[in-house]
Structures are given as structure tokens and as C-alpha cells.
Amino acid sequence: RQKLMQYNTIDDAANLLRESKNIMVITGAGISTSLGIPDFRSRGTGFYDKIRALGFESGEDVFDIHMFDEDPSIFYSLAGDILPDQQRYTPTHAFIKLLQDKGKLQTNYTQNIDNLEELAGIDRARLIQCHGSFATASCRKCKVQVSGQAIFADIRAKRVALCKTCLQNPPAPRPQKKRKHSKPRKNGWEDSDDDESSSSTAYDIPQPGVMKPDITFFGEQLPDTFFNRFTDHDSPTVDLCLVIGTSLKVAPVSEMANHLPQNIPHIFISREPIEHVNFDIQLLGDCDYVVYELCRRAGWELRHEMIPEE
Ligand code: OAD
Secondary structure, three states, rough: OOOOOOOOOOOOHHHHHHHHHEEEEEEHHHHHHHOOOOOOOOOOOOOOHHHHHHHOOOOHHHHHHHHHOHHHHHHHHHHHOOOOOOOOOHHHHHHHHHHOOOEEEEEEEEOOOOEEEEEEEEHHHHEEOOOOEEEEEEEEOOOEHHHHHHHHHHHHOOOOEEEEEHHHHHOOEEEOOOOOEEEEOOEEEEEEEOOOOOOOOOOOOOOOOOOEEEEEEEOOOOHHHHHHHHHHHHHHOOEEEHHHHOOOOOHHHHHHHHOOOOOOOOOEOOOOOOOOOOEEEEEOOHHHEEEEEHHHHHHOOOOOOOOOOO
């Protein structure tokens, strides 16, 4: 997209907020870091650096669906760090709620899985959790869905959560025609093959499925509501795009801003600048402070206690 030349300053941004009626807000992990929740890619403090320090090649592997199916214990040993246990939300969440109260919030597309938008009072109907959330969890085998809370104790204990439904209603064991087993032999145990004429039948004991929080892993589809809402509802009608606290490294969210009509102004608020999308205005700094200043200049009162710095 081409930059619109008429918008440059923070006052232009405040004016755009005042004048716009249908604002799309795209958020990322940076809007929750003031609560002590790590983001993913900040050097030193991000969740992925911590994972790499533990010897993993790439932090993103923890959220890879194929890796999860192969060995869910990796995810379960680390997910406690990003489990939502907050009863507080940030001034930036309060700012998005303020846009809603003023009738200006069209949709908040969040990449966050901490569910704090709900705590802040953002309407479910205006919220798209692009990467799902910990609010529910599903069995990889029988697909039953339960409240996310049901597996929080396992996540905190770093224990793989198994499906209670599978455990209660195990499918009938399948007899095996032929299987290897071990027989006691001199000098230890030795493998041998049973043939079909063997008098005893061996059974495959069915294993319960593993529970997975309904967060979208790499290799999984985003929810249909994401594509439907963006294409049919928002893209034709939004008049301002606000992107806050994200590195915009993960598609398809990283592509959204480029798929809006050319004349829609784009504002970016985050600690680090972005070069791969042409924003009209980039306001760099801690987003809680930036949104306060924007509200002050727009003549709005943002009521929320600033979270003290550690
Ligand atoms: P990132 O960690 O990639 O980016 C967060 C950005 O926010 C960084 O560029 C920080 O500089 C900035 N930031 C941090 N704290 C801030 C603050 N207080 N004020 C302003 N900016 C701040 O996180 P996301 O872009 O959200 O996927 O990551 C996108 C996706 O990648 C996540 O949803 C996650 C991950 O893989 C899943 O959970 C499946």
C-alpha cells in the first residue's frame, strides 16, 4: 500500500480518532506486557527467547501442531508461562473499550490468547480472537470441547492433560492378529512372534486423546469468523485501521492492513518500527502511554489506573 501523505503527526492521529466512525483495531502481545505477560519476539524478555535458551531451535516449534501431536509434553512443560491468570487489564485494553463506548469500534482483531479483551468488556460480537484462546480446550482424538479452566491445573503442573471423555468411554479394544511380545528366556528376555494360531488374543488398549487449548497452532486454520468478518463486513466499511503492540510477523494477520482499501488511514502504535507495511503514522513507545496521550489530544478521558513500572 502507498502511504497517504496528509497524515503525519500525533495530532493527525488524534483527529482521525475523533472523526472516524468504524475503527478496526488489530492487536498483539505488546498490549498485555505491562501486566508482566511476556510477548513472543522481544529480545531478552520474549517467550521465544526463553524457549531458545532451553535448547529449542525455534520458539515457534512449541506452537507447531505436528510437534504437539508428536510430543505434547513440550507444550505442557512451557505453557504455564503464558497461561492467563490475570484479573487486570491494561490501559490499552481500556482504550479499545472506550472506542466501543463511543460507538467507534467496528472490530478488534486480537492475536492474543490471554482473553483480557473480554475482561475489559469488549463485546464478543466485535472481537475476533484470530489465534483462538485458552477459554476452551478440545480433545485431539474424540474432539470433545471443554472449558479451558478444566486443564489449567495440568498446565500449571506441567502435566499433559488427557481427555476425560475418552477415559470414561473408551472405544472397544481392537484384537490384534499378530504381535511381537517378549518371553522369558535364558539370559533375559527375547522378542518372539506369535502367529495366528496362538491360543491367546492380544488387544490394542485404546489410549485417551490429549487435550489441547483452543489456541491456533502453526499448521492450523484460523477461525472462519476471521476471514468472513474481514472480507464481507469490515473491509468494505472501516474508515481507520489501528494496529497496536504487534511485530506483524505472522500471516494472515500481518497481511490484513495491506488488504484494506487504499484510502483508509493506517496508524501503528508499538515499541519497534515496522518497515514491511506502509503505515501513515507510526507512534513508537509503550502503548499504554501513547493511547493516554492520544486520548488527551482527542479531548477524551481514558479512565484506567496506569500500571506501575517494575
Ligand atoms: P510479538 O512478540 O511478535 O510482537 C510484540 C510487539 O509488541 C514487539 O514488536 C514489541 O516491541 C512490542 N511491545 C512489547 N511490549 C510493548 C508495550 N508495552 N508497548 C508497545 N509495544 C510493545 O507478538 P505478536 O505480534 O502478538 O501465536 O505475535 C504474533 C503471534 O506470534 C502470536 O499470536 C503467537 C506468536 O507465535 C500464537 O500464540 C499461536
